[in-house]
Amino acid sequence: MIIIIEPQKEVNLDLSKFHLFKDLNEKEISQLNLEQTTSLYKKESVIYSSGSQLKGFYCVNRGILKLYKNRNDGKIQIISFAKEGDIIAYRSVLSEELTCSTAQVIEECVLSFLPYKTILYLIQNNWQFRLHLLQVVCEELRESNNYIIDITQKSVRELVAEALILLKENFGLDNANNLRIIVKRAELANLIGSTPEGIIRTLSEFKQSQLIDLQGRKIKLINIRELTKVANLV
Amino acid sequence: MIIIIEPQKEVNLDLSKFHLFKDLNEKEISQLNLEQTTSLYKKESVIYSSGSQLKGFYCVNRGILKLYKNRNDGKIQIISFAKEGDIIAYRSVLSEELTCSTAQVIEECVLSFLPYKTILYLIQNNWQFRLHLLQVVCEELRESNNYIIDITQKSVRELVAEALILLKENFGLDNANNLRIIVKRAELANLIGSTPEGIIRTLSEFKQSQLIDLQGRKIKLINIRELTKVANLV
DNA sequence: CGAACTGTTGAGAGGCTTCAAGCCTAGTGG
């Protein structure tokens, strides 16, 4: 069940903190800030869904989203999680195609929307920006290709360990070594292509082996070194 | 066992047939043709391997290559096959990283090498080219993301059917409806993340169901409609 | 406080890999 909530307008935020925009000059930044629209999105909101034609990029100022694809059989594959500082939706916009993924809020988000024409202007006029953008896409392609290797040939046990490590690296730990990001078991399952039951069994096993501790959805990483080993990371 | 064969120089070929270069003007094309180096590579040759630092792109004038990654445990994951008209190696070059994949010849190849500085010049000076390049990378990213869905949640049976359909679409059929590309069972296995035995059993099953016919490594597609259905393609 | 969703556990079944052994084909060298 998807709940769509009308975003509330917020004051426009400063985009200069985004890595992608670091090579822009002051004039370009202020132009960007002028042309953006910033909104607040509640938990579970769908930012865009598969098949829509997007008119620009979204920049994540705050919060966490999941990007996923739907399958024929009703299942879901999570492609990635996006957080503060990330840009989403650029692939389908640049290809001028309909989106084939859905973006949904996991943790309340503040997003800035940038129209395509603004981006196109930068692509045409700022050569550092365009090279940077190319590199961002290439980097995501590398990750995607690597993920194919993992997901194909690793066991559920390895994949769960890897997912925990990746979530740690992307979202960090709090003081008590808990993963900052809170995800449902089903979301973990959709990330690694398993089932909630499979996730639970593996997490319980990790808990018994003193690799992690569980308290509701909170996951505390106890033995990160061993977890990395189990993940069989290169 | 990898056999490395010194490439033999060939006359330089015309690059204007490559889709990526369609927006270049005559002067740019002739400059490109001037700065390229074209060589012949025998079967099994390794063009570049994981960990190398590449100085430019390779354009496939003729022949077929496989691009794959190595895993810790000695296994291989084939990322894609490249054929005439394709450009390879651009991702790591654009990211200015070491390659994390290996390119190896399946069918005798003629490749043109283009130095990075030539590409960079085009990125800086031809805005249509740079947008085009962005779109090429985005397209590959889309395919890669889609493949993650497939490979995660499909059965070997579905994946083999899908692989056959994709090979048909990319490399075509001869007069007798045989796949033009000849691959080993182990290569098919490395493509979909299975084992040679798994591939063989599935192919035999397809043969019994009159979907395909087998003659050595030649695979004849008999019932493409049904095969597509088995592949469960969207 | 209750309903709906999420998490947990167990049993069972099935698909796939692994291992082993023999056949066949393609490519090489004489």
Place this chain on the structure above:
DNA sequence: CCACTAGGCTTGAAGCCTCTCAACAGTTCG
């Protein structure tokens, strides 16, 4: 051009991993 050999192909049996189904406990939120 032919014979040989190594690598690829094929088949069978065994066992394991993981999914599915089902029932129940726990949690969250209106």
